[in-house]
Amino acid sequence: MSKSVFNPEDQIGDVASKIVAGLERIAEVFKVLLWDKAKANGLSPLQIQLLIFIAYHKTALCNVSHLAKEFNVTKPTVSDAIKALMKKELIAKDFSSADSRSYSVLLTEKGKEIVGITANFANPIKEQVLLLPSEEQEALFKTLSQLIYKLNRNGILTVQRTCYGCKFYEKDNVDYCRLLEKELYAKDIRLDCPEFEVNQTNLLS
Structure with a gap:
C-alpha cells in the first residue's frame, strides 16, 4: 500500500x-x-x-x-x-x-x-x-494566505482573491499595495479583497 x-x-x-x-x-x-x-x-x-x-x-x-x-x-x-x-x-x-x-x-x-x-x-x-496568542494568529494567517495563493497558482484552487495574486501587489523587500499606497503587514493581507484584480503577469508565468 x-x-x-x-x-x-x-x-x-x-x-x-x-x-x-x-x-x-x-x-x-x-x-x-x-x-x-x-x-x-x-x-x-x-x-x-x-x-x-x-x-x-x-x-x-x-x-x-x-x-x-x-x-x-x-x-x-x-x-x-x-x-x-x-x-x-x-x-x-x-x-x-x-x-x-x-x-x-x-x-x-x-x-x-x-x-x-x-x-x-x-x-x-x-x-x-x-x-491563540495574537502572534500565533498572525503566523497562522500568513501561512494560510500563502498556501491559498500557491494552490491557486498550481490550478488546484480555482478562485482566489488574495493580495499575492493581485495586480496592485508588489514585493520589494516588503509587501506593498499600489492601490492603497501602503506597506502591507502580514495581518493586512486580504484573502478576499473587494478591489482584487488578477495579475495577468502571474497567469503567463
Missing part, C-alpha cells in the same frame, strides 16, 4: 503530512457546522453558502458561471440551487447587466434575514482561534 498523509504511521516525523491531515479535520468541522445550520433552516449547505456569498460580494460575482467556479461545482448544480432559493423567495434575478443574456442574483429581504441567522455558522471555529 502506498504512503498516505492519512496513515498515522506515515505521519511520524512528517510535519507536512500532519498539517494536511489537520486541515482535513478542520474541513470536516466546517461541513458539520454548515450541515447543522442548513438542517435548522430547511436549506442545503450549498444554498447557505450561495446566500452568504451573495450577501457580501459585488453583483458582478453573483452569476451562475462565477458561483460555479467559486464553489467548485457545475453550472447546472448552481442553477438548481438558484431555482430552489428563488422558489423560497430568498433571492431574485437581476438583469441589469450589459449582457441581456445573463443575469446576476440579489438577496430579497427574506434572504437577508436568513443570512442574518446563518452567516455565523463558523463562529465556533473563530472562538477557538481567538484563544
Whole structure:
C-alpha cells in the first residue's frame, strides 16, 4: 500500500503530512457546522453558502458561471440551487447587466434575514482561534494566505482573491499595495479583497 498523509504511521516525523491531515479535520468541522445550520433552516449547505456569498460580494460575482467556479461545482448544480432559493423567495434575478443574456442574483429581504441567522455558522471555529496568542494568529494567517495563493497558482484552487495574486501587489523587500499606497503587514493581507484584480503577469508565468 502506498504512503498516505492519512496513515498515522506515515505521519511520524512528517510535519507536512500532519498539517494536511489537520486541515482535513478542520474541513470536516466546517461541513458539520454548515450541515447543522442548513438542517435548522430547511436549506442545503450549498444554498447557505450561495446566500452568504451573495450577501457580501459585488453583483458582478453573483452569476451562475462565477458561483460555479467559486464553489467548485457545475453550472447546472448552481442553477438548481438558484431555482430552489428563488422558489423560497430568498433571492431574485437581476438583469441589469450589459449582457441581456445573463443575469446576476440579489438577496430579497427574506434572504437577508436568513443570512442574518446563518452567516455565523463558523463562529465556533473563530472562538477557538481567538484563544491563540495574537502572534500565533498572525503566523497562522500568513501561512494560510500563502498556501491559498500557491494552490491557486498550481490550478488546484480555482478562485482566489488574495493580495499575492493581485495586480496592485508588489514585493520589494516588503509587501506593498499600489492601490492603497501602503506597506502591507502580514495581518493586512486580504484573502478576499473587494478591489482584487488578477495579475495577468502571474497567469503567463
